[in-house]
Amino acid sequence: MQPPVPSFTTTWHNAPYPSISPTRPELSAAGKTVIVTGAGSGIGHATTASFARAGATKIILIGRNKVNLEETQRSLPCASSVHAVDVRDEQAVPNVASAVGRWDMLILAAGYIPTPASILDSSVNEWLEALETNLKGTLILAKSFLPPTNPIHAAVIGYSAAVTFPAAMLPGLSAYTISKTAVIKLIEYTAAENPSIFAAALHPGVVDTPILRKTGVDPTTLPMDDADLPANFAVWLASKEASFLKGG
Structure with missing residues (x-):
């Protein structure tokens, strides 16, 4: 199936490929503490698995659904901890940060999508909940x-x-x-204001997740991407190889 938009590369990938495999030695996350929000399902769940395959020493799982987080935790071969908190909670999130302490990689995979509706027909409260979770939540985490x-x-x-x-x-x-x-700009400012940190926004592609299903999209009508594709790419992007993107 053809890409839904023009591709800027000669090869369009829908599944993981060798050059971004988390098992490559140069992409190793050994000795690293990785934090993943939205870790209980979808791309967040897949990302925890990819960092585990990269040899992460510890993975911190953050999300609202404790049952889902614990299911993710049971699938991991490395040390991990579960923190069932809402990323919008201005008291709970700093407490988690204090408990975690020093970390190496922060992966922001939590998200919320309202019931699709035109601006005219939208519920104001539900519309703003997207800003509360996606933008305010990212700000609180940062x-x-x-x-x-x-x-x-x-x-x-x-x-x-x-x-x-x-x-x-x-x-x-x-x-x-x-x-x-708005999250993209927030991450851009994070990079500009913290020159020792590599920060980037990553488009994960079109992955069959609860959020995608809520849009009403029929997955059979689009070239779906394997959730491991963005997950593995996140490992590559967060690795030392990403230093060349900073001019290093």
């Missing part, structure tokens, strides 16, 4: 976790989907795309 980062090499990767598509292709998704566009 303010809470940035102080105790590894001062030598720390990476912040935020998944930010759908923002590359024009509005006409995404009817009813104004709250989600606007909030995720």
